[in-house]
Amino acid sequence: MSRQRATAFAPGHVTAFFSAHPNERPAAAGSRGAGLTLSDGVTVRVSAPGERAASDLTAGLSGAVTTIDGEPGTIGAVDEVLAVLGVAAADGSPPNAGAASRPTVTVDVETDIPIGAGFGVSGAAALGTALAANEAFDRGRSENELIRIAHEAEVSRGTGLGDVVAQARGGIPIRVEPGAPGFGALDGVPSQARVEYVTFGELSTEAVLSGDTTALSAAGERALDRLREDPRLPTLMTAAREFAADADLLVPEVAEAIDAVADATGEAAMAMLGRTVFALGTGLSDAGYDPAVCQTHPSGARLVDGEREP
Numbered sequence: 001m002s003r004q005r006a007t008a009f010a011p012g013h014v015t016a017f018f019s020a021h022p023n024e025r026p027a028a029a030g031s032r033g034a035g036l037t038l039s040d041g042v043t044v045r046v047s048a049p050g051e052r053a054a055s056d057l058t059a060g061l062s063g064a065v066t067t068i069d070g071e072p073g074t075i076g077a078v079d080e081v082l083a084v085l086g087v088a089a090a091d092g093s094p095p096n097a098g099a100a101s102r103p104t105v106t107v108d109v110e111t112d113i114p115i116g117a118g119f120g121v122s123g124a125a126a127l128g129t130a131l132a133a134n135e136a137f138d139r140g141r142s143e144n145e146l147i148r149i150a151h152e153a154e155v156s157r158g159t160g161l162g163d164v165v166a167q168a169r170g171g172i173p174i175r176v177e178p179g180a181p182g183f184g185a186l187d188g189v190p191s192q193a194r195v196e197y198v199t200f201g202e203l204s205t206e207a208v209l210s211g212d213t214t215a216l217s218a219a220g221e222r223a224l225d226r227l228r229e230d231p232r233l234p235t236l237m238t239a240a241r242e243f244a245a246d247a248d249l250l251v252p253e254v255a256e257a258i259d260a261v262a263d264a265t266g267e268a269a270m271a272m273l274g275r276t277v278f279a280l281g282t283g284l285s286d287a288g289y290d291p292a293v294c295q296t297h298p299s300g301a302r303l304v305d306g307e308r309e310p
């Protein structure tokens with residue numbers, strides 16, 4: 001019998017540079033590029049309604065109750081994953097049309113990182129939901145199948161292209177070819193680092209991805225060629241800065257912070273797509289900022305023992 005509840009962690013992912021590769025099939029769509037996965041990320045707890053007090057079960061959108069850091073909230077890619085795994089409907093209607101919308105599942109998302117600021121929270125939440133729902137409701141899918149389901153959900157909702165495959169891998173992923181397992185191909189920079197970051201606000205991923213991405217993608221391809229010739233972290237950071245400038249995505253607060261870190265002889269770049277600057281080592285604190293601090297994540301998204309969480 002399934003346990004009816006499970007918890008998964010998926011790391012945050014800051015994209016350093018990327019090119020967009022749309023495709024009619026969401027599994028084949030994605031991005032090429034590189035970034036850092038982070039020990040700061042998203043913890044997703046999926047449980048049957050009986051696990052929660054009835055008074056919590058009021059926001060029954062799509063047959064699922066989702067909370068984000070304890071507040072009712074919605075992440076489209078999460079709803080999509082639940083629908084594909086057959087544990088809730090994705091179209092906003094309760095699973096038993098006409099019946100009082102008793103949720104079939106509750107999803108509690110706890111995030112260490114800001115939403116909408118370039119950390120791939122939607123991808124992490126989708127991937128964590130896929131891993132935890134599969135375990136909680138004994139869906140019998142393999143890891144690659146679950147990564148594909150989360151990737152397809154993220155791509156079809158327009159909230160990301162390459163975060164899910166990167167978050168499944170961990171480390172410092174290079175997305176060599178776009179798409180889910182079976183379509184895409186991954187490599188990585190064999191390194192690890194302390195990472196500091198400061199967020200100045202959100203940048204809509206949907207808005208950038210739905211616009212003309214031709215110039216952005218050309219800049220992303222150049223950056224990727226450069227990193228593949230020299231797969232080292234300093235090269236990734238240089239390529240990221242050039243990408244942000246060439247793709248015309250740099251925002252003033254981030255540009256100022258990158259310059260301040262460079263003046264303090266550090267390495268910083270902009271997190272795509274957010275008003276966020278990230279730096280290696282103590283780059284931002286040396287430059288006088290008060291950053292959040294984490295590490296690159298060694299191993300990627302995993303089920304965790306929810307009972308042991310604080």
Ligand SMILES: Nc1ncnc2c1ncn2[C@@H]1O[C@H](COP(=O)(O)OP(=O)(O)O)[C@@H](O)[C@H]1O
Nearest residue numbers: 074075076115116117118119120121122159205
């Ligand atoms: N408070 C919030 N601010 C921004 N997005 C939110 C919030 N709550 C839920 N969301 C959802 O989270 C997702 C954020 O996706 P995206 O903009 O790609 O950001 P991220 O870089 O964190 O993945 C969207 O699906 C959005 O609808």
Ligand SMILES: CC(C)(COP(=O)(O)O)[C@@H](O)C(=O)O
Nearest residue numbers: 015031118120160161162273
């Ligand atoms: C850069 C982005 C397209 C969006 O990233 P985020 O805003 O963090 O969802 C990412 O998914 C990628 O393909 O690299």
